[in-house]
Amino acid sequence: MRRKVIAGNWKMNMLPNEAIKFIEELSAQVKNTSNEIILCVPYTDLFYSLLTVQNTNIKIGAQNMHWEEKGAYTGEISGQMLKSIGVEYVIIGHSERRKYFAETDETVNKKIKSALQNELKPIVCVGETLEQREAGNHENIVRNQVKLALEGIQSEQLEKIIIAYEPIWAIGTGRTATSNDANEMIKTIRNEVANLYSEEVAQKLIILYGGSVKSENSKELFSTSDIDGGLVGGASLKPDEFAKICLSV
Ligand code: PEP
Numbered sequence: 726m727r728r729k730v731i732a733g734n735w736k737m738n739m740l741p742n743e744a745i746k747f748i749e750e751l752s753a754q755v756k757n758t759s760n761e762i763i764l765c766v767p768y769t770d771l772f773y774s775l776l777t778v779q780n781t782n783i784k785i786g787a788q789n790m791h792w793e794e795k796g797a798y799t800g801e802i803s804g805q806m807l808k809s810i811g812v813e814y815v816i817i818g819h820s821e822r823r824k825y826f827a828e829t830d831e832t833v834n835k836k837i838k839s840a841l842q843n844e845l846k847p848i849v850c851v852g853e854t855l856e857q858r859e860a861g862n863h864e865n866i867v868r869n870q871v872k873l874a875l876e877g878i879q880s881e882q883l884e885k886i887i888i889a890y891e892p893i894w895a896i897g898t899g900r901t902a903t904s905n906d907a908n909e910m911i912k913t914i915r916n917e918v919a920n921l922y923s924e925e926v927a928q929k930l931i932i933l934y935g936g937s938v939k940s941e942n943s944k945e946l947f948s949t950s951d952i953d954g955g956l957v958g959g960a961s962l963k964p965d966e967f968a969k970i971c972l973s974v
Contacts, residue, residue: 733958745774760972765788772810790806834875871888907936911951915930
């Protein structure tokens with residue numbers, strides 16, 4: 726049985742005092758769940774969040790990192806830096822970063838390798854645009870993103886990786902994929918991983934769905950055969966709503 730994982734992606738929201746208050750309210754509500762709960766917070770909230778989650782079952786992730794360890798990359802943060810303050814997870818290749826910051830499958834692959842080297846667990850985002858889906862190319866596009874993201878990654882490292890299938894047309898739009906469509910795409914991803922590695926590795930891999938997840942649809946999505954939880958944007962900004970999502974399975 727794969728564990729359930731619910732990860733919040735706060736994007737560019739929440740000041741440190743808001744983050745601390747949020748975590749205090751959330752932790753009281755989710756303390757008895759065995760689901761894995763992760764909050765991916767802005768860099769400026771990391772340290773405060775790490776202190777506040779001590780003695781709770783909430784884990785902290787960053788939303789991006791650079792693949793180099795250090796050097797002349799003004800404004801960037803490396804995996805080594807994240808690890809040094811106790812960060813456990815890092816989102817890599819979110820569609821907003823691919824769209825606004827020119828991230829490519831190649832940079833995504835470099836970041837995953839660097840994250841693993843620094844003992845961070847990458848949450849790797851893949852997903853198709855609306856045009857790609859309407860043209861019937863979504864399966865090929867997503868299979869290819871998975872293949873390129875995982876190039877050169879060893880099978881035993883897959884235990885440390887989470888994949889998030891996030892159809893771009895469903896992110897922040899209020900338009901959720903049906904649980905059946907999302908589950909089918911996640912099966913496709915699992916099948917690609919089985920082709921690249923083995924059925925055993927594919928069956929163990931945690932794959933999340935992301936795209937307008939909220940408490941009204943999370944139970945149905947997370948109860949399907951292959952969706953192991955969610956990467957949640959907008960609905961992760963309110964502690965009560967996010968707690969309901971965390972507790973929905
Ligand atoms: C996301 O940012 O990864 C996301 C899925 O956003 P939302 O839940 O707001 O669609």
